[in-house]
Amino acid sequence: MKTMITSSQELYRLESAYKENLPGLLAYARRFVPEDVAGDLVQDVFVRLWQSYRAFLNVPEGQTRQAYLFRSVRNACKDWLKHQLAVSRYEGETLYLMKQEEIDFSSRRTPREQEALLEAVSVQVGQLPERCREIFIMHYQKRMKSVEIAEYYGISQRTVESQLYKALQILRSELSEKDK
Amino acid sequence: MTEERKQSLFLEYIDGTLDAEGMEELHALTEEDPSAKEELFSLKELADAAMKGDEMSPFEKDRRAADLIRTVTGGRTLAGMRAREIFRYAAVAVVAAFLGISGAVILRRPGNDSMTVVETLPGAATSVTLPDGTSVTLKSASVLQYAPSAFDRRERTVMLDGEAFFKVVADPEHPFIVRTPHQAVKVLGTTFNVQDFKEDSLSTIILMEGKVSLDLLDTEGASVRSLEIHPGEKCIYDKTTGRMKVEKISRGEAAQDWNSSICYFRGESLDRIASRLEQYFKVTIEVDPGLGKEGGYSGAVSLGEGVERILNLLNYDNSFKLVMPEDGYYLLKATE
Incomplete structure (x- = not known):
């Protein structure tokens, strides 16, 4: 049997760094890769950290550390997409291409800015016209399908969709106003 | 377009x-x-x-963290590592006992992530007050651990191997979580008893007041079932069959004194148990030399059952023959 001597102090630090950053990293990865893959990739980042860059655990919790972790997860996702592209031949090829572009697009924001966006979106959602807001929340937060929302209000699915689209466009223009 | x-x-x-x-x-x-x-x-x-995809339940977080730790340590869990460390401390505890410090020993490891470890010796019990005011009666041969630095921050988590009786101070903002090798019990403020010795095949949770939500963990640390138990109910989980049942507790059980009438043992040999029973019942119990050294008896018996019944309980697998040549004299003979 292989004996590995590790200080459990270090393990505790690994555990707490993981718990601290897991929800954000997972949410980030899920934007580009399937749910189960996201969990594995995030875990792999920490496993590699443990194996080859344990000194990282001494970096205090903060922007540097967070940025490093997000970058690592981003690279892991990119590698995964690249691999899928290589093995998939035709099936889903375009999706992987799109996701690669999307992940590159996402890198223009730092994790800190991403957090700020989250805040800003939740504020702006509150400012949407009433019906528009309700539909937006039902779909994106309560995960109701647009057909279910259509049934609930007794309106057409097409109306639901245009409300969702409108909501996203309003958010985009409001938030880009703010950026300026 | x-x-x-x-x-x-x-x-x-x-x-x-x-x-x-x-x-x-x-x-x-x-x-x-x-x-x-x-x-x-x-x-x-x-x-x-x-x-808002970044919300995650504490259980989910714990499960994933346990998975990571298992991966980096090649199959071990952090809880397992902790157990090892406690083993070292247990030796210290025994020495302390000889010096005349009875019951529990509180040990603190240096550093920011220090865990407070409270361990009771067999037959002893002790009371601990946690930083939030929650009182814990730690029963015989049990280990309770928590990290004081992290205790209040989001949730109040303690780890238990053994048995303890909790009176949890209500705090809706910070759920109180008792983790054992097989279960996670989450409460807001309540009174309950948890018994889950690592080597024991049964674990029980008895609820006196409030409401308890119980997550059953599989060997991987993942939650496989969760349920709620209500006051006056007892949840018994059989780790070997995976069966779980919830039943009403008897009036006697509800009224019992949690420290006095029950004899606990944990991975102990027949020799050791026999000598304890001799003390309790003022009888003579002789154990065939071939049998006595075998360890592995874990459980709890009510002393009210009487010595004969307890010896029969110990003989659930017919590993010995109980002979009673005269009153107050018991002989455990090896079966061929």
């Missing part, structure tokens, strides 16, 4: 429901018009931000 077509392609891409054909169409559009690409990804980013 019509605005309407673009709208539905965008929405389906955002939802992840776009089929291959639609994907081609969308890809063609975004290749042709970089501003459409920019628009699509911005909208997707906003929808993702609105989804």
Whole structure:
């Protein structure tokens, strides 16, 4: 049997760094890769950290550390997409291409800015016209399908969709106003 | 492409429901018009931000963290590592006992992540007050651990191997969580008893007041079942069969003194148990030399059952023959 001597102090630090950053990293990865893959990739980042860059655990919790972790997860996702592209031949090829572009697009924001966006979106959602807001929340937060929302209000699915689209466009223009 | 077509392609891409054909169409559009690409990804980013995907239950977080630790340590869990460390401390505890410090020993490890470890010796019990005011009566041969630095921050988590009686101070903001090798018990403020010795095949939780939600963990640390128990109910989990049942507790059970009438043992040899029973019942118990050294008896018996019944309980697998040549004299003979 292989004996590995590790200080459990270090393990505790690994555990707490993981718990601290897991929800954000997972949410980030899920934007580009399937749910189960996201969990594995995030875990792999920490496993590699443990194996080859344990000194990282001494970096205090903060922007540097967070940025490093997000970058690592981003690279892991990119590698995964690249691999899928290589093995998939035709099936889903375009999706992987799109996701690669999307992940590159996402890198223009730092994790800190991403957090700020989250805040800003939740504020702006509150400012949407009433019906528009309700539909937006039902779909994106309560995960109701647009057909279910259509049934609930007794309106057409097409109306639901245009409300969702409108909501996203309003958010985009409001938030880009703010950026300026 | 019509605005309407673009709208539905965008929405389906955002939802992840776009089929291959639609994907081609969308890809063609975004290749042709970089501003459409920019628009699509911005909208997707906003929808993702609105989804607030970064909420996660503490149990889920614990489960994933346990998984990571197992992976990096090659199959071991942090709880297992902790157990090892406690083993070292247990030796210290025994020495302390000889010096005349009875019951529990509180040990603190240096450093920021220090864990407070409270361990009771067999036959002893002790009371501990946690930083939040919660009182814990730690029963015989049990280990309770918590990290004082992290205790209050989000949730109040303690780890238990053994048995303890908790009176939890209510605090809806910070759930109180008792983790044992097989279960996680989450409460807000309540009175309950948890018994889960690592080597014991049964674990029980008895609830006196309040409400307890119970997550049953599988060997991987994942939650496989969760349920709620109510005051006056007892949940018994059989770790070997995986069966779990909830039953009403008897009046006697509800009224019992949790420290006096029950004899606990944990991975002990027949010799050791026999000598304890001799003390309790003022009888003579002789154990065949071939049997006595075998360890591995864990459990709890009510002393009210009487010595004969307890000896029969110990003989559940017919590993010995109970002979009673005269009153107050018991002989445990090896079976061939």
